[in-house]
Amino acid sequence: MLAFSGFALLVAVLYGFYVVLFVYLVEDQMFNGLLEQEAKVQLHHHATQGGWARPALPGMAVHETAASLPDGLPARLAEEPWRREFAGDQGRHYHLRRLEPGDAWLVAEVSQQLVVRPMRGGILQWLGWSSLGVLVIAMLLGAWLARRMTAPLSRLSDVVAEASPSHLPTGFAESLPDDEVGALARTLQGLLVRIEAFVDREREFTRDASHELRTPLAVIRSACERMQARNDLAPDHRLQVGHIAQSVQQLERTVNTLLMLAREEHLQEPPTVVALLPVIERVIVDQAPLLEGRDVCVDLRVDADAKAWLPPAVLNIVLSNLIGNAFAHTLEGTVSIAVDGGWLDISNPGTGVGAASLLPFAKGAASNGHGLGLSIVQRLCARHAIGLRFAVLQARTTVSIQLRGMPPADPS
Template identity: 45%
Template sequence: MSAPNHSLRRRIVAAFTVFALATALCFSAFSLIFVYTVEDSFFHNMLRQEVDHQRQAGASPIKPLRDFVSIHRDSSTFPPDLARQFNAGAGREFFGDAGRHYHVVPPGAVPYYLVAEVSRELVVRARLPFIAGVLGALALAMAALTAGFGYWLARRATAPLDRLAHLVAHAAPGQLPRSFAGDFPDNEIGALAKGLEQAMDRIAEFIEREQHFTRDASHELRTPLAVVSGAAGLLASQPLAPQQAAQVQRIVVASEAMAQSVDTLLALAREDLGQTPSAEPVLMLPLVESVVVQHAHLLDGKAVKVVVDVDAKDCAVCRRVALSILLSNLVSNAFAHTMAGQVRISFEQPCLMVADSGPGIQPRLHRAGAKGEGSTGFGLGLSIAHRLAARSGIGLEIDSEAGAGTRAVLRFT
């Protein structure tokens, strides 16, 4: 299973690494503060010893204990770089020119200034690059070790999740995994696996009921359809009056269309539409004319003009049965809901359009129950059409506005 860009495993490793770097930075800062504090304490103790040494001599100064310590009656005798800074502000520690560093003890215990130029005695500053390098190397080593440990821990922790995701992702609708929760640890992942197992059991039971239904419905629907089709065929072979022959022909066409619809809708319910005939080049004009004739009775007594703007050579690659059902659905809706005006069926590569001047239908057209005003159906046709189009690889777009008609577009990719 390939990990996404923001996978849990990467987040755990990143969290461990950031924590290690933050800890290393804090430790480095503390170490530098510590060594600077120790160094300053050394100089303060050294100057305290110097003060005690001078107090033993009384009011007159004596030679300091260390060569880098000098005695001044006032600040006028200070080195120029120290005098410039000393006169500008208060303090006891000053940075001079050329790397010089001064510690100053003002008059108090002794009646004069003690000035220590300690640049040659500094330990931390001279070794700061080395200390920084060591601390940086330790920080990187700590980050690397922590990242490695974090990766190992994340991989170990997410391995059951990967197995669970793989199990769910590769579950076939008719072969859902059962009784798998016991293979996972008794923790939050195990609880998730148990919840998924229960959901899988319910889905499997639902699929089993649906398969029984579709099998029974297929048998119960196909048998009477075969009887109707056979009887209509026998009746059509007998001499009949023109009007009777036309009605019998309508029965034959309707029974064939219903048989195709049953096959496709049952395949759609079983999620095996791919087992129906694959996509093939389909001539649009014969199919459109057949659908128009099949539903022409819906226009009886209406002042509706049907315009077919489809060339004899217009063709699209699709599943013929699915397209026939979709087109029948859209044309029958247009014929049924248009009381007067025009229904136009046109083809412009790669789209087949059905537009009417009817009253329009309400929004949320693809949802079950959406239907036009005055419709006597249950509003399931367009819901089925959208699902069937999506499963067949045909784009279905419907635009409708109250009082301005409906325009449906079948887009072939």
Template identity: 35%
Template sequence: MPQGLPRKIRIAFLLQVVLVSLAVIVAGWLVSLVIRVGFIRSASEAEAADYFARKSMDVGYSLPHGRNFKSWFVPDGEKAPASLPANIASLPVGHHDLRERDMQVRVAHGDGGTLFIVYDQERIDRLMYAYAVLPVALGLGAVFAVSLLSYRVSKRLVTPVNWLAREVAAWDPRQPNIGALAPHRLPPDIGSGEARQLAKALHTLGERVESFVARERNFTRDASHELRTPLTVIRVAADLLEAERELSPRGERSLRRIQRASRDMEQVIDAFLILAREADIEPQAEHFAVSDIVAEEVDKVQPLLEGKPVALHVVKDAEPELHAPSRVLSVMLGNLLSNACQYTDKGDIEVRIQKDRVSVRDTGIGMSRETLQRAFDPFYRADQDTGGMGLGLSVVRRLGERFGWPVVLESVPGSGTLATIQFVR
């Protein structure tokens, strides 16, 4: 599971840590900028104003000094003292950030002279570290610690769900291993929460699905075998009646209907038996020519065209040979031919054999777009007056999907239908 919950949670927490860290760093940088520019500027201005206010009341008021700055006062008309650097003494009134000398200077003029306040930038930097960098570092550490704790807690919470997702993803759709979700086989870290309840629900659902599938497969297999016995009796009895010469025309027509119905039922039973087998257990394969199967099925449907002005012919563009269950192709082609004969009252039916496909084209009633979309649905019949149960095309499609021979239908109302079996594998 390349995009499992643990990875998503890990990415979410990493993204959270990065964003919060960036926010804290930006906040720290803004604090340091405020301290370096705004705070020093306002503090030096207030210091100078306070000095001149006190000096106006006390001429002998001493110069302001602190741990982070020094000050000089130069009376009007006098030279600056030697201790005051010349480049500072020449500065105009205002606040100056001398980055090259690592200092900030406030020059203020008042009654009697000019005040110079020089701040030591190194001390200011230590002040910023104490009031900005250190809190930022502590904040980042707290963010990392909380994020790591939250990640571990979240990981512990989603671990059961992640385990359950891996187990379900590893299932074979044809035969899911629901035993891994049995209550007695669940790992201890699943606990007793929602993940365990979900595992139990999936296990119960899997058991029911297996039971339903087995029941359907057994019913199809058993019913098909049970139907074959009376069908054989009907077919043998019909063959014996056919040998009789005293049948009336009406009796002969009824006999042909019995033979046709028994043949159709036999095809349906064969298809059900094939589909009832496990997907990985294919019927016995053999090497056969497609033209041989076509010839057999064409002979079988000839009685369906008696009395109709319909010509049935075979066109061979190639002589393909397959190694597969020949009965599967017989059932598929037989259904397509039966439909073509049933829905074509005049014109022709053409069976064309090509290198990678066999197609059945008729000039029958055709199908509308809506009918064509539902043609493969089980029990669907566009014309309710026609015989059959509507299973033919559904069985053909299922057999084609099972053995890699997809069936394609093309039809135009009033012009006919083209059904193609493609030999993909």
């Protein structure tokens, strides 16, 4: 719009300038033509009669010398000897023609015959309104062209902006014109199709592999439990079976982590009111095997009526990782789980957890996993706008999640 408007304004100004210049040149040419005709008559009369005749056209006069010119023209002519048009006093206007040979001058006072000067205001006004009209038309044309040219790009931008990893758009390139934007859309659509296929393959592989692994692991764990229950097992054999059982537990935690990763994109359920204590107790029971053989006490200070306003699946995954991480890193001492001012604090002895632990595959010294747990927690909390903080105080690490957005209590 700016380009069209600027170009239209420039053309209008140039057009107006040339119009004004043209009318002035036409008027001057008319007066100069009359002077030339009269000069021929005067020169012929002077050549045949030896003197100057009275001009036939009104407003014209012959002056024998330049000194007799009116309205101070002699002085001005002396300053500008090449000039043949002068403005006089009281609105008079003169055109001059020298009669050669000699110093005689043919002078036409044309103030009564001027056509352009009385019309100048109207001409300029007409040019101004015309320029304004052209400017408005140029802006409208520029806006129409801009919308027509950018509409496909805007639609493409909206399609890309609404895309998400779980919902990649397809088939949008067919509705766009066959131009540069259409070519870009087709290329982008092909890329999204390949990305979606890649994501589906990775998700299906993770899900299928994890499910396929859980069955043989359950069989191995059951066999280890039966072997450990035998009384005739030699001590060294019992130790080896214990190592196998620990490895099975580690593999089961890894498989559960992979399942969480596979399900992460599908955790789109809305937040609801969740009773906090039953969820925590169930997670503690699930993670209790991590504390076998350790002098560890769990201090649970959560009221029975404590509530959270979070997606239940997300809350379960986050608590499983945080409580499991606290159990895994505690060799002895107390693991505390408490609600404090809208936050759930999980505290255990040690100082090895911090911001660096949020990176994938970042493992602590006591970790038997693959360093994915806290990374999953951080991603889920960021996606669902759940507050997450770390604190290290008096040789204890505290990880807290916000029980956010709890609805107000019913006054009844």
